Amino acid sequence: MQGWWSITTLFQVEKVLRLVILIYSIRGTMSSLQDKFTKYLENESIFQNKDILSNTYHPDDILHRxxxxxxxxxxxxxxxxxxxxxxxxxxxxxxxxxxxxxxxxxxxxxxxxxxxxxxxxxxxxxxxxxxxxxxxxxxxxxxxxxxxxxxxxxxxxxxxxxxxxxxxxxxxxxxxxxxxxxxxxxxxxxxxxxxxxxxxxxxxxxxxxxxxxxxxxxxxxxxxxxxxxxxxxxxxxxxxPPYDGMELKKILKQRCEEGFNDDVIGSGVISKCAALAASEHGDARRAIDLLRVAGELAERDEKNKVTTEYVDQAQNKIEKDRVVEAVRNQPKHSQIILYTIINMDEGEVHTGDVYKEYQDQARKAGTDPLTQRRISDLIAELDMLGVINARVVSKGRYGRTRKISVDLDSHITKKLSNMLEDKFYL
DNA sequence: AGTCCACAGGAAGGGCAGGCGA
DNA sequence: TCGCCTGCCCTTCCTGTGGACT
Missing domain, CATH: 3.40.50.300 (P-loop containing nucleotide triphosphate hydrolases)
Incomplete structure (x- = not known):
């Protein structure tokens, strides 16, 4: 018979301790979640009817059309x-x-x-x-x-x-x-x-x-x-024709009146959403998205007023979500190529360089690399998605190729890189 | 002006999985 | 069950391209 502090006993004690810590941490998480949900229920929502701020909503009165x-x-x-x-x-x-x-x-x-x-x-x-x-x-x-x-x-x-x-x-x-x-x-x-x-x-x-x-x-x-x-x-x-800034403002005002509670929208919010959307080809869908997401962010911060700062945050969030979602839905090899391009860290790279590097990354990810012909198509698809920027250039006697760069904010590329790294163990 | 490079990108087809109809 | 048809993903083969170089 071993003594009280035998190795086996120590392992058993450690196991019990881990279990106790786990139970406490789960109970802690559960209680904090319960607190969060209870608090959410207690707080009055800033939205009166959020559906009105969705793009699938059909208003009875369609303005300016x-x-x-x-x-x-x-x-x-x-x-x-x-x-x-x-x-x-x-x-x-x-x-x-x-x-x-x-x-x-x-x-x-x-x-x-x-x-x-x-x-x-x-x-x-x-x-x-x-x-x-x-x-x-x-x-x-x-x-x-x-x-x-x-x-x-x-x-x-x-x-x-x-x-x-x-x-x-x-x-x-x-x-x-x-x-x-x-x-x-x-x-x-x-x-x-x-x-x-x-x-x-x-x-x-x-x-x-x-x-x-x-x-x-x-x-x-x-x-x-x-x-x-x-x-x-x-x-x-x-x-x-595209909506102009004034028309967008009227559309947003109409949605705000029905979608948000009274006095929730801060000064300048509607104008800012309208201006941002007007600069993007008078896109009413974008303007309504900005307004809704700004409202969601304010509500998440437990604020009862949507300010222009939330519109800025909404603009970033919409862009980030769009890109991450688009990449998530891409086939495996497109994702590996994107990871390769992001991590080549050379500003603008050429198809041939990307292909060489991609072959290594694909093997690391445990898959056979595809042919250069196929990769050329996948690069074109990523370009179409707006995730990368690829333009065909001629380098004279050094051939014709694509100059490829990542046209995204650094925090988005970082998020994408981490996401793909975790997925493929790169 | 002709040559050359490093691809772009079109066309054709293979292999596979899923489903239908005889 | 088998032959046929589809979509999808991919490869192979090929021609085209545009500007630097000779």
């Missing part, structure tokens, strides 16, 4: 008498109210159509949504499903899916309006053949009439589609 609403309504009105309206192409930069106005007019149309003799169906598709309109198969399957047909996620020949879509369309016996939001993304992914077929669909249908509403952020989009599609799609065009 009366002209566009009226125009779109006039174009689509013939469908109430069973006639096919002209195709419409709606365009304007991000956050100018295109989708909001289109949905608003469509909702009103459906309301009135309930009492009209002819049948009306409206299909709304956001072509930028992943797994929805990134292939011909998926888009035609989505349209067919919206019309009530059953189409499997894969397995059928594309022609068969087209057939089901046409059959479902024919069965409607009325007017169908197809709204394709972010239509430029659709064309970039699958070309304009599908769009051509859609614009010609009325030639092949007997009892149903179809009208297309295309919505695009890209003002030059129509320049790179087939001329026949262009003339057909752009029978009518509605342009959404």
């Amino acid at each position: 009366e002209e566009q609403i009226d125009e779109l309504a006039s174009i689509l009105a013939p469908c109430l008498k069973g006639n096919d309206p002209s195709n419409v192409f709606v365009y304007g930069t991000v956050g100018t109210g295109k989708t909001l106005v289109t949905k608003h007019v469509c909702d009103e149309l459906l309301n009135v159509a309930e009492t009209s003799p002819s049948s009306l169906d409206i299909i709304y598709i956001n072509c930028k949504m992943k797994k929805v309109a990134d292939t011909e198969y998926r888009l035609s399957a989505k349209l067919a499903r919206e019309l009530g047909a059953e189409v499997p996620a894969t397995g059928l020949p594309t022609d068969a899916v087209y057939d089901r879509f046409f059959e479902a369309m024919e069965e409607k016996e009325g007017v169908v309006i197809i709204v394709l939001d972010e239509i430029d993304a659709l064309v970039r992914k699958i070309g304009d053949d599908f769009l051509y077929n859609l614009t010609r669909i009325n030639d092949n249908l007997e009892s149903t009439k179809v009208s297309l509403v295309g919505i695009s952020n890209d003002l030059n989009f129509v320049d790179y589609i087939d001329a026949r599609v262009k003339s057909s799609l752009s029978e009518e065009e509605i342009i959404f």
Whole structure:
């Protein structure tokens, strides 16, 4: 028999102590969490109705878009008498109210159509949504499903899916309006053949009439589609100009009145949000985001007033969240490349240098490196995402390459680097 | 003016997984 | 079960590019 202070006993004592500490720390954390939640419940929220500050909220009164609403309504009105309206192409930069106005007019149309003799169906598709309109198969399957047909996620020949879509369309016996939001993304992914077929669909249908509403952020989009599609799609065009600072202020004021409690918004907050958003192409979505996030940050600090300092913090937070989320959703090798670029620490680097370094990092992460061709595409994708800045340059007889740099704040790159380091044990 | 470099980027196709229909 | 079809990720092969160098 060993003495009281034998090694085994010491280990046992240590284990018991660790357990006691763990229990106490868990109990401590739980009680502090409970305190936090209780305090949160006790504090009065600065928000009256936070949903109003969300981008999915549809206000009854859409400010500064009366002209566009009226125009779109006039174009689509013939469908109430069973006639096919002209195709419409709606365009304007991000956050100018295109989708909001289109949905608003469509909702009103459906309301009135309930009492009209002819049948009306409206299909709304956001072509930028992943797994929805990134292939011909998926888009035609989505349209067919919206019309009530059953189409499997894969397995059928594309022609068969087209057939089901046409059959479902024919069965409607009325007017169908197809709204394709972010239509430029659709064309970039699958070309304009599908769009051509859609614009010609009325030639092949007997009892149903179809009208297309295309919505695009890209003002030059129509320049790179087939001329026949262009003339057909752009029978009518509605342009959404960016909001100016004053218009944004009115929109924000409207949302503040309904979204926040009285006297919560400090002086200069609305003006600052409006000014920041106006400098980014008059983006109302951005302005509302800034306001909401500023409110959330103030509430987190247990303050009952949103000040301009919180708007600055909100601006940083939105940018940081956007980048981190975008990177988190990237494939493994894109993340390793980004980690490589961030840590090369040379300001601007070239594709060849990045590739050499990436090969080492990929092996460290326990994976086989991809080919340079594939990496070239992944670098281009990161550039498209706005995470890095990559521009093609010629170095004369030393070749053509991309100059790559990270175009982000140092605290964001640090956060990304740590996140990727932990993930891949680099 | 011609050559050369180091890629960019298009096209074609392989391999795999998932799903359908006979 | 098997053949066929899809999407996705990737490789291989190839042509094109633009400016420094000769």
